[in-house]
Amino acid sequence: MLFCRLGTVDYAEAHRLQKELQAKRIAGKIGDTVLLLEHPAVLTMGRSAKEQHVLAPPEVLEARGISVHDVGRGGDVTYHGPGQLVAYPIIDLKPDRRDVRKYMWSLEETMIRTCSDFGLSATRVEGLNGAWIGERKVGAVGVRISRWVTMHGLALNANSDLTHFDLIVPCGIQDKVVTSLSAELGRTVGVADVIVPLATHFAGLYDTDVEWQDTLPGGLSL
Numbered sequence: 585m586l587f588c589r590l591g592t593v594d595y596a597e598a599h600r601l602q603k604e605l606q607a608k609r610i611a612g613k614i615g616d617t618v619l620l621l622e623h624p625a626v627l628t629m630g631r632s633a634k635e636q637h638v639l640a641p642p643e644v645l646e647a648r649g650i651s652v653h654d655v656g657r658g659g660d661v662t663y664h665g666p667g668q669l670v671a672y673p674i675i676d677l678k679p680d681r682r683d684v685r686k687y688m689w690s691l692e693e694t695m696i697r698t699c700s701d702f703g704l705s706a707t708r709v710e711g712l713n714g715a716w717i718g719e720r721k722v723g724a725v726g727v728r729i730s731r732w733v734t735m736h737g738l739a740l741n742a743n744s745d746l747t748h749f750d751l752i753v754p755c756g757i758q759d760k761v762v763t764s765l766s767a768e769l770g771r772t773v774g775v776a777d778v779i780v781p782l783a784t785h786f787a788g789l790y791d792t793d794v795e796w797q798d799t800l801p802g803g804l805s806l
Contacts (some may be wrong), residue, residue, distance in 0.1 A: 585675070585792045585795055586614075587783045590621040594675065595653055595664065595666075596671065598805065602707060602735040604804060605674040609717035614802045617676040618737075618786065620779055625650040627752060628737045630726055633762045637661045637753040650748065650800040657726040657736040659713070660756030667743035667764070668778075669775045669782060674710055677732040690715065690789045691738045697785040698740065698778060712757065715740070720743035720763035724755060742766065 593601075598621060599670055608614045627638060627650060637660055638645075640651070645652065651667075664670060671694075677687060695715035699706035699722060706715045706722060715723035723740040741764035749762040765773040787794045800806070 585787045585790065586617045586797055587787075588617060588794045588797050588805065589800075590617050590619055590800075592666070592692065593621045593806060595623045595626040595628065595651070596701070599653070599655065600655055601800065601806070602672055602674065602805060605800070605802065606730060606733050606735045606737075608802045609674050609676055610731050614674075615800055616673070616790075616792075616803055618674070618783065619672040620704065621670050621672075622668060622775055623670060625663070625665040625748060627652045627661055629658075629661050630657050631653045632756075633659065633660045637756055638751070640751040640754065648748070650751070655686065655736070657728045659726040661752050662724050662726065662739070662755055663684060663752060664739055665744060665748055665750050666737050667745065667766075667775065667804050668741050669739070669778045670739045671782060671786065672737045673786070674733050676736050677729070677733065677734065681790075682732055684727075684729065687734065688727065690786070691725045691727070692723075694782060694786040695738060695791060698782045699765065701781045702765055702769060702773060704765065714755070717763055717768055719763050719770075721754065721757070722763050722765065736784060740765075740778060740782065742773050742775050
């Protein structure tokens, strides 16, 4: 499984790349690929997002440099920004992995096992997606699948600015809070610290090895 370390990528550009890579994966022109990156501060609105779950008015978002994008993944509104590792798997679930719930489980399990590497006990919360430390959400998931090839994925808070989550109702969940590895540990854990363990765990769940690359497959470029 190819893991591409891309650094910081604008959300709209990353979304375009995902769609192009998904099309190439469907056509069999590339193998299973995972994009690993950070985004500048952005709110993304899933297919079931409610406008009232964005608590800040547009002028406040603009003043804080936070853009807003409508996207095709499932779920409500979420935040991406510096200090958060985003993984976008572009993988083919055919022929024997065609189970959406199991795929979602694998994304959550990847984050849970990564948290464990840092001495943190993360779990699932019944009825809710993502990875949780107690009642605090440390990682989110949201996917879109076309012809059994995935896009979108997971976001794990390493050293995120948690005040940005106060601007929304994260994932539409009103009675929970958001946390990060750094907040839980009381020390800085950067995205660079999280990349290798997260990639290793995700690949392990699919019984494959990690191949690293700092560019995109299929002749694509940022």
